[in-house]
Amino acid sequence: MTVLRALCIPLIFALLPGAATAQIKASVPSGDQGSYNPQLSAKEAVLVNWKLATSGILAGKYVADQVAQAAPKDHAKLAAQAQFAAETMLLRYASSYWLFAMDEALTPVQGDVLRAAHLASHTSCETGCDDQIATLQAAFAEASTAFDAAAQAAQRQAETRAVISDTAALFELLTDMATYLESDAWHQNLSLAGLGLDGKEVSARVIGTLAVWRNIEPFVGLRSAEIDAAVNATSDRLLRDVRRNTRRKADLPADSAEIATIRTSAIAVAAELRRAAALFQEG
Numbered sequence: 001m002t003v004l005r006a007l008c009i010p011l012i013f014a015l016l017p018g019a020a021t022a023q024i025k026a027s028v029p030s031g032d033q034g035s036y037n038p039q040l041s042a043k044e045a046v047l048v049n050w051k052l053a054t055s056g057i058l059a060g061k062y063v064a065d066q067v068a069q070a071a072p073k074d075h076a077k078l079a080a081q082a083q084f085a086a087e088t089m090l091l092r093y094a095s096s097y098w099l100f101a102m103d104e105a106l107t108p109v110q111g112d113v114l115r116a117a118h119l120a121s122h123t124s125c126e127t128g129c130d131d132q133i134a135t136l137q138a139a140f141a142e143a144s145t146a147f148d149a150a151a152q153a154a155q156r157q158a159e160t161r162a163v164i165s166d167t168a169a170l171f172e173l174l175t176d177m178a179t180y181l182e183s184d185a186w187h188q189n190l191s192l193a194g195l196g197l198d199g200k201e202v203s204a205r206v207i208g209t210l211a212v213w214r215n216i217e218p219f220v221g222l223r224s225a226e227i228d229a230a231v232n233a234t235s236d237r238l239l240r241d242v243r244r245n246t247r248r249k250a251d252l253p254a255d256s257a258e259i260a261t262i263r264t265s266a267i268a269v270a271a272e273l274r275r276a277a278a279l280f281q282e283g
Helices: 003-014 020-027 042-068 075-095 098-102 111-121 130-163 166-182 198-223 225-246 257-278
Strands: none
Touching: 042 075, 042 098, 042 130, 042 166, 042 198, 075 111, 075 130, 075 198, 098 130, 098 166, 098 198, 111 130, 166 198, 166 257, 198 225, 198 257, 225 257
């Protein structure tokens, strides 16, 4: 088992606070989300990635609803719950960000929505906090609506792929993953830029993308063990570079040395993904 296979899915959940798994359990598919199911067709394996990404977005909606629909008596306790929810929303959404970068028909959740929720959750108040509570809950209600709309749109786009062939589905996903990792999308337009969470958001965006490989890798391996191994090797290096260069990084400017290091590894993965995609090119 490679470093990528062993760590990719656990690392996504490690990005969340400890209680997240229990709180979002109802919002994600049952079963082992990190295991390849040999009964799936190639197209079904591709669509599993869409379903997992959609579930991640819906998990953000779930924790937003918990705040928006609470019957609070204590502002401090609600704010603490909201802070957890705001970070969970950010990381689960960031882990699914590849969807929005790869499909132009999808509109990303506006950064202002996440920013408003984050800032409202960090507003302090000791007495007479009705206005602050109302503002906080309104921000999370807006976030819930935005996350729900994003998830439903992603589900509709996934359904459009039901009519394409297995090879076309694999070619599209592998090519789009390569394009995403070659681009600046994984580190630009961060939702909470300037608020000290750049490292966490960049990490989630990259790791969430590499997790996509986990479910489609066997189909590549059946056609080329050499390319399969090459994708895994470059992905392992990218994961290491992400961990070393995003941990405890409050700010990650586009021209930083950390982003440059990650970009080099991301481009190497993209090159191997393009080789993998070529295995399924039709015509």
